[in-house]
Amino acid sequence: MTLAQLLALLAFMLHVAGILAAMHAVMNTRTPQGAFAWALGLSLLPYVTLLPYLYLGRSHFQGYVTLHRVHRQRFSQALQRGEHVDAPPSCIRYTALMQMMHGTFHPGQQLKLLVDGEAAFEAIFQAIARAEHCILVQFFIFHADGLGHRMQQALLERAAAGVRVFVLFDGIGSHALPRHYVETLRQGGVAIQPFATQRRPHRFQLNFRNHRKIVVVDGCQGFVGGLNVGDEYLGLKPPLSPWRDTHLQLAGPAVDDLQRSFAVDWHWVTGELPPMLPPRPAQGGAHTLIAVTGPADLQETCSLFFTVAINAARKRLWLSTPYFVPDQAVMTALRLAVMRGVDVRVLLPSRPDHHTVFLASSLHARDAIEAGVRMYRYRPGFMHQKVILIDDDAACVSSMNLDNRSFRLNFEIGALSVDQAFARDVEQMLQEDFSKSTEITREEYRKATYPRKLAMHVARLFDPIL
Known part of the structure; x- marks a missing residue:
């Protein structure tokens, strides 16, 4: 031949x-x-x-899908057998979310807004240091840098004191994590595993990443938000520093839902369940729904979460997201919110960490401006926070980006809370962010060179995998 x-x-x-x-x-x-x-x-x-x-393009994780749905059904039945608490009128507009999540707004939550990486990890390390029984830790990214080693030492110290410690990290998100970092934790008594949608390694599977960030200490203190374990999240790595991100600390019955989310993922990876400690009653005034979303759900729960949240707004909807690649449902909801007279604002970064996503986001921002949405770029550094403020009484802190990867490809988690005091804290934080931002106008697109405009339109072709 x-x-x-x-x-x-x-x-x-x-x-x-x-x-x-x-x-x-x-x-x-x-x-x-x-x-x-x-x-x-x-x-x-x-x-x-x-x-x-x-x-x-492949999605071979049917085993995970089956197990996930079995666990969700069990937890839903357990919730129905438990004490029924009627949601207050302010939560009724989120009834669709409760039905979709098979969950409820837990009353009595104590909430603390952690407005940056330093505040978040200081609170997390303080909670870990006080742990007496069990620590659950899940992050998309672990780095073996200054913050990563501080986390490693904190977990090793509690394991040495007899506390049971369980750690999940995403196998792709933490691809650069050295093996010796993981082995040091295992040798110190920490149960640590990488997450994957298949129990057997599959080098051809890059999608369906576990993007959740969860810390639960003794079943009574929980943390959720957008931060990962790495020095850049403390703003220590230029050119993206200072890094802008937000986390949430909560105490009360909703912490149990954070445990359940971790338990489902841990059971898939190991075949075992971690301890499920009962949450302690809290004396707060917030009602909190834990939204656990992912591609194993029957519905496209993350996209629907944003859609319901946007449709619930009557006066104000402020969003902050590092990636603005809305699907048709979310973009339609934003347009309708503007038509209702809602003050719709979206805060984006001014510096890219992923150039293709940044280009696509810029084109979608132009379309949003044409629809009446006010778009802003955060100037000081990279803006990575995932926060929603709805009217004067509701706010969400989550791991969910406003893009197709979060909508349909990633496993995500967030906490939607109805409480006027907490909403005021979020409002104050976002007002500070907007004061450090520049409003995007139609001129940004008009003044762009033809090659840049072409690059934006080409980048938008990749929306399904961005």
């Missing part, structure tokens, strides 16, 4: 493989837009798209 014949055969086989992969994409991709994009690329350009599809 000549070289030309060999190359022709190889090209033919690639096209056959591309067509087979396109058929798989049509049958399995979650959105029509994504299915069309993959099918077109795989059919016409398999040389370029086949390898990326192996990493980004």
Whole structure:
């Protein structure tokens, strides 16, 4: 066989493989837009798209889906058997979320807004130091840097004191974490595992990452938000510093839902359940719903979460997100909110950490401005916080980005709280952020060079995987 014949055969086989992969994409991709994009690329350009599809287009985690739904059904039944608490009138507008999450707004929550990385990790380390029974820790990213080693030592000290410590990290998000970091924790008595949607390693699976950030101490103190374990989250790594992020500390019955989310993921990875300690009653005035979302859900829960939250606003909707790549449902909800007379504002970063997402976000920002949404760019450093303020009485702190990856590809978690005092704290924080921001106008797009405009439109073609 000549070289030309060999190359022709190889090209033919690639096209056959591309067509087979396109058929798989049509049958399995979650959105029509994504299915069309993959099918077109795989059919016409398999040389370029086949390898990326192996990493980004497959969704082999049916075992996790089954286990996840079994656990959710059990927890829902347990909740129904427990003491029933009627939601106050201010929570009724979120009834769809309660039904979708199979959860409720827990009363009596004590909330503390942790407005940056320094405040968040100081509170987390203080809680860990006081742990007596059990610590659950889950982050998307662990780095073996200054903050990472501080976390390592804090967990080792409590394990040495007889506290049971469980740690989950995402296998892709923490791909740079050295093996010796994990082994040091294991040798010190810490149970630590990487999360993956398949128990057997699968190097072709990059999607469906566990983006949740959870810390629970003794079943009574919980933390959730946007921060990971790394020096950049303390603003110690230019050029993105100072890093802008937010976390939430809570005490009360809602902490039990944080434990349950961790337990489902831990059981999938290990086949075992961590201790489930009863939460202590709290004396706060907030009602809190823990929203646990992900691609294993029957519905597209993260996208629907944003849609319901936006539709609930009557006076004000302020959002902060590092990535603004809304799907059609969320963008429609934003437009309708503007038409209702709601003060809709979105806070974005002025510096990119992912250039493709930044370009796509810039084009979506232009569309939002045309719809009457006020868009801002945070000037001092990278803005990574995921916060929603709704009217004068509700706010959410979460790990959820406003993009397709969070909507359909990542496992996320957030805490939506109804409480006027907490909403005032969030309002004050966001007002400070807006004061350090520049409002985006139509001129940003108009004054962009043609190559940059073209790059924005090309970047938006990749919305399904951004």
